[in-house]
Amino acid sequence: MSVDVKRGETLPIHINMTFPALPCQVLSVDAIDMSGKHEVDLDTNIWKLQCEPMYAFSWKEWKSRLHDVDSSEKKHEHKFDADAEEMIKTVKHAMENGEGCRVYGVLDVQRVAGNFHISVHGLNIFVAQQIFGGASNVNIVPTEYRYLSKDVLPTNQFSVTEYFVPLRETDRSWPAVYFLYDLSPITVTIKEERRSFLHFITRLCAVLGGTFALTELNNVLRSNSFKTSP
Template sequence: MGRIPSLKNFNAFPHAEDHLLKKTYSGAIVTIFGLIIMFTLFVHELKFYLTTYTMHQMSVDLKRGETLPIHINMSFPSLPCEVLSVDAIDMSGKHEVDLHTNIWKLRLDKYGTIIGTEYLSDLVEKEHGAHHHDNGHEHHDEEKKPEHTFNEDADKMVKSVRQALENGEGCRVYGMLDVQRVAGNFHISVHGLNIYVAEKIFEGSSHVNVSHVIHELSFGPKYPGIHNPLDDTTRILHDASGTFKYYIKVVPTEYRYLSKQVLPTNQFSVTEYFVPIRPADRSWPAVYFLYDLSPITVTIKEERRNFLHFITRLCAVLGGTFAMTGMLDRWMYRIIESVSSSKPRSVLR
């Protein structure tokens, strides 16, 4: 194929003859400096391209008929496991006695070491409707005996719990609780005890220390970047006891990975409130988690930057660095030349 004579006029990179080129030490230094900058910027742009970022979208929550998983992991350093119970109730007032649960209670000594375990197959008080510790009306059915007619099992329990309290035993509650996907609450307290047994053990509600450490509380599996505001929360009571209430707003969330895998989960925000026990109160201290669901679903998508966008940025960075080092080389060459020409020339003899 013959060459087109006029094609070379479009050459944007004309080459000079070798004898017209002059290489200097300053030019070499600038070149090395420029190569280091180019390599550094190239690595930075490559990491920027390979790093994923997330986009957030909001839409109306259309889910129906699903359950809400609640992952619990918290410790009560001043209450033995024998007196602790977990109770869940939804907004209609129905106790969640028919839901699948997977909750464990771990006995802790005063140093926090595990000394025993107990599996809870039934979390809630099935007789909760027959007696209430947290209101002014204390009802009891015919199975609830007055204080002076304690049976042998009740006496054994009182002695066992008192011994555990003297030994400084605590309890750790962890596992998962599935509840209906409606507003409701769950709480951990001594409400599972017969009220007369509780009075015999603690000699008043003001002596029930509900100090607790929330190691983890979440409403679904974790995804990259999630922050659960109650994780590693410590609330220790030193004087008067009381009830802790955590008002939680659950936000349904979907996390979409680059692989198109979808992870359904939930985020939440929380507001904390503490109600101290007063001598005239007939309520019992507890730790309440009152939750409600947002009608808005947040979708978080993992995205990766476009390859052509990466090439464009790379060309701009490398080309700009090359142009700047070229200008620096010309300035240094002119400065060195001007300094050299101003010095008197020595005559060789």
């Protein structure tokens, strides 16, 4: 083990997630880290692919929720601009058709603690809260594999803890799937080594010596057994 002294390098994070009942128009990939870097709706090396309907989506349930939302909006006099209204119409149509979305690509993040999350945008918050809300804590340990050929493979080991936080009707936070990551300051080095011929001879002598000792002990016991026989 050694202290991780890497500076200025990035950590590539490969993602490949499918949301079978959410259209691509409402999904956003955001990232933030301890250095203060904050990126919203990433599209560099991140792609969204519309998926065919995977199952019959219950639009009646969503329509009922939207009706309740409309009533709540009228009560609180919430209004949307033309762009938001158009987005809501598009999303309604996509949900009615049961469209899903596959989000995949590579995030290059700095080697400091942070998180990236996939959240919904363009939806009314009351409806969005019904979709999802969960998080995964990822502990990352930098690791190096050093081979006999002197090649070095830098990689990472990690452990994951998942938990789900249900949203209440009174919450005003946007639901999302969060991936919170933290890097260990210690690097684990795993070396491939070839044992020397001298080590082989030593092990062989130990085995032969043990075999000889057991054989002699067996002979002594048998000899004593014959001597004590009547």
